Amino acid sequence: MRIPRIAALVAGVAAASLALAGCASSDNGGGGGSSSGVVNVAWGEPENPLIPANTNEVNGGQILTNIFAGLVYYKADGSWDYDAAESIESDDYKTWTIKLKPGQTFSDGTPVTSDSFVKAWQWAAADPELLNQWWFIDAIAFEGGTYDGGENTLALNVVDDTTFTVELAAPRADFPVALGYSVFVPLPESFFDDPDAFGDNPVGNGPYKIAEDGWVHGESLKLVPNESYNGPRKAENGGLNFVVYASQDAAYADLLSDNVDVIDTVPVSALATFKDDLGDRAVEQATAVFQSFTMNYNLAHFGDDEEGQLRRAAISHAINRQEITDVIFNGTRTPAEDFTSPVIAGFDPASIEGSDVLKYDPDLAVDLWNQANAISPWDGQFQIAYNADGGHQEWVDATANSIKNTLGIDAVGLPYPDFAGLRTEVNDRTIKSAFRTGWQFDFPSQANILGALYVTGSGSNDADYSNPEFDDLFRQGLASPTLEEQNEYFNQAQGVLFKDLPAIPLWYGAVTTGYSTLVDNVEFGWDSWPILYQITKAE
């Protein structure tokens, strides 16, 4: 999932003037009675049509999560439970049998069957033009999947209307966890007639459906509760109104005046003051985002040799993570202790060998750096590239300053005007500096980040890191039947990463946000998204 960059520009607030009616705060929440108010949510226009296999950024993802019900869903704490599925079982973690709850329908009245899933997945895997196509082939590794795609490329088998089987290429114990990602939702028959039209007005099987003419592009998207949904995520409010905001600052200004009820994050300019502004409506919690910067092994002085290893460790010891998170992020971020996230099951940095390479230790840093200089003297400037359109400038400059002050070398942040420019150089390996990297978990499992970033040849291995020892441990972990065994392997694998430092871990992301005086039961999930269906609001 794409890390949320600065909230997309452009706007229009289609919020009905509910603020005027805001006399009493709604306290009819709790578990029981549902409310009838429409919750206004700050949002950005999706960058792609609303087709599950073509939506890989948060704005589109928020809508899909609410209008579709996948086989499983994630709870706030990152654990999962069945949504459309009744059971997902396997004996060998390679062949999985999925049973659906009977009698489910899409909001257009057509039934949700095994076919709805199988056809949707096959369709997506066949078309390389879809942004999330890799999910089916790369991450999940269905038997027979190739990058070339093509018809019926996945080993899926329909048993009956509510049962189908999946054959994976390699055993994988965490398969059900991954199925909560929005790319695995079912699609109704009408989709296949005209995918383009569907992308503008999707029909789902989730707790909400798009209101008639509800999508005013560039301004707002309205969702109303879907009565035919009977799953565990029943809507507790009268609907959702997603309002496009040009900037986080604008959304925050509206939150302070109750024009919008839920925002995804407070702007950097309000980090120091938002707790005073919002009181107990301020929200601050850890989330599954991992921040780092990366040096490709082709970068001079940072190659796959002793010098490179020493320099990587020296740089890591030279960064005062605690001070940067305290000052730049007002203490809302937590310094990284491993390569995953504290909200993901299996997090246990204390047990990992070598994790103290992330400790700030100026003397050791200088010592290591000098050892590296003995091998080959340092020259030039240490640069950390970042995209200037994403609000990264402060922390990159602070990190560069920390390195500069500790090692006495010239270190600077190097802004690229836009994300495309940065990613192009990272992608074709022409970048001549370190560059910021980050990961927002797609599903709550360590396998997600470790597999995508550090396995030899994997999709987002921007450093071109390759260590057979790590690959081995990771594969064994994937095939382990229990979470405990799995995490044991993963933690050993992380021990290898601490030795090699293919990326320099910095800190974990956090949700720093708040909600208006008009809503109750606001909770933010492990993925930093607000859990919208359970919010209550008086009319």
Next chain:
Amino acid sequence: MFWYIVRRILQGIPVFFGSTLIIFAMVFAMPGNPVLRMFGERTPNPAQVAALEAMYHLDQPFFVRYFLYLGDVVQGNLGYTFAGQSVNEILARTFPTTLRLALLAVIIQLGIGVTVGLISGLRKGSVFDGTALVISLLLISMPVFVLGFVMQWFFGIQLGIFRPTVGAGAPWADLILPAIVLAALNMAYVIRLTRASVLETAQQDFVRMAYGKGLTRRRVIPVHILRNSLIPVTTNLAADFGILIVGATVTEGIFNVPGVGNELFKAINRHDTPEIVSIVTILVIVYVLVNLFIDLLYGVLDPRIRYVK
């Protein structure tokens, strides 16, 4: 006069082709592959990159892409964004809002700027003149984002006089605050220019003549001085109008105005070629039309300027 207008409108044709070509080339010159951006931190596989590039014609040479775009435009279709939205629809949605915002800003600028400039010019060296200079300087030396945030915080959130952002349908009342911020940018230009030309006009023989033949200040100032001082101000206004439309990016962002400046900034970030080229080309055309109007206005304001042919 008639032929002058016809000629100017005919000149719009090469302007259209010239500007689309220049803008197309500019977007083409931007390094960075927009396809890669779509995948965020993830690196797509080569087959995906190739498929998407082919889909958006990004793999074609410059002139092929340019003529593909022109072909669409001739048929009245300004293209589609990466999000699959029609650029026609985006423009139809965003332009009216921005035009209203710019109009409001121009009215504020003219109302305050010309009045202050006139008084300053007539009372050169007075306390009023000095104060106007200092205030206009403050406005000029304050970047728009600082002014915008301060105004939004103070008038929108603290005092609650205005809504801090623009509400659904962008009602006029919500546009006042952003319009003031926008107007403040060029207010100093208008004040300084008006003052300068009032100073100059006030020394002209026809003004002395007007006083000489016993006209009152009440008559001389609006009819003789102000009217003749408006020429440079009017020219500046045309330039301003362009700035107001395209320069509104930051202001529109702060106040969440669903206008064209914002849309353009987003498109630039996405390297959304058809959208950028279409928006900017329409800006050029609007600008050309406004300028034509202004040039015609010269003739009204200053009878000495005549259009030959």
Next chain:
Amino acid sequence: MSSKNPVRRAPRYVAEVDEGGLGAVDAVRVSERKSNLWLDAWRDLRSRWLFWVTSVLILFIIFVALFPGVFTNEPPNDNCQLSVSNAGPSPGHPLGFTKLGCDIFSRIVHGTGTSLSVGIIVTVMVAVMGIVLGAFAGYFGGWLDSFLMRIGDIFFAIPYILAAVVIMSMFLHDRNIWVISLAIGFFSWPATARILRSEVLRVKQLDYVMASEAIGLTKLRTMFTHVMPNSLAPVIVISTVGLAGAIVAEATLSFLGVGLPNNLFMSWGNDISAAQTSLRTAPQTLIYPSIALSLTVLAFILLGELVRDALDPRTRASR
């Protein structure tokens, strides 16, 4: 801008007192130094105290820009400690610290060069292009006028944000003062050109231009000696304001993320943009660079006003 007598003067209908004495009126003083518009302007300017005040201020700013080391020994970038983030003044650090813990005073002093250079380069670039193209368009008219003005329309309507993103991306690895000046200035000359053109349209109807043509000067020569100098007044005003605008535009580009890299170049605009996140918690990070910017802007605009007054024989005569 006389301050001796703030009371509005009555309009004059009669000639000034002839300082040369009545007898000299008709005599051609062959021995007298030759005079021209600019020389007259200079004679006028040097008698004004405000001219000297602004000149000294501008010279001072230029001095700071050239020799920042004279004013501070504190490095602007090399000793930034987060432990003093947004801290107030302390001995040796008269203005306190930025969010990244850099010395504000030192950054302002070292930023003078960048901001001033951007302002001056942009202004000169815009003025030269605008004056030349505007004068040609206005004075020669016809197809040349149409051609230049339509080119101007295209350039002007291209938002400088697009221009800036394109230019800054193209020169990604060698971004410097010239590149950002180009990004700001290259597309803004049409405004100046239009102003000058409309002035030229007015001036070329005046008697002395006709006279000049009548005594046989070529069109080109008439343009350079009579039309252009007499049309410059509004351009000078707009240029000094434009200089301020360029310095501010640099800040806005930083805000949009396409400015100069923050810790490679000290510039006021950069610091003002960076201070935006501390607007409510540490206003000093915003206020001090803004004061530096405002003072500079004030000096240049005042100078522009004075020069304009001095260049105009009519306002000069009325002093």
